[in-house]
Amino acid sequence: MLIAADTTSWYIGMALGLVVVAVAAGIVITILVFASRISEQARTAVDAVDKVKARTDGLGGVARINDSGVRILHAARALRKAAVGH
Secondary structure, eight states, X not given: OHHHHHHHHHHHHHHHHHHHHHHHHHHHHHHHHHHHHHXXXXXXXXXXXXXXXXXXXXXXXXXXXXXHHHHHHHHHHHHHHHHHTO
């Protein structure tokens, strides 16, 4: 009877061990699936950022355009001042 009790405890221990291993494996698999999805989304985001960068590289002359606009504004104010006489 004592041997049967020891064997039963051993089976219970093994079953609990297998449950723990199965739960751990499930967690690891879930993490790997989410990591794969995140990787794919990150790849898509990088591609999108590269496209936006390529489309906005042509705005390099904005500083020159702003400078020209300021000069035109100053010239217009000077003309108005001369026309009004103030």
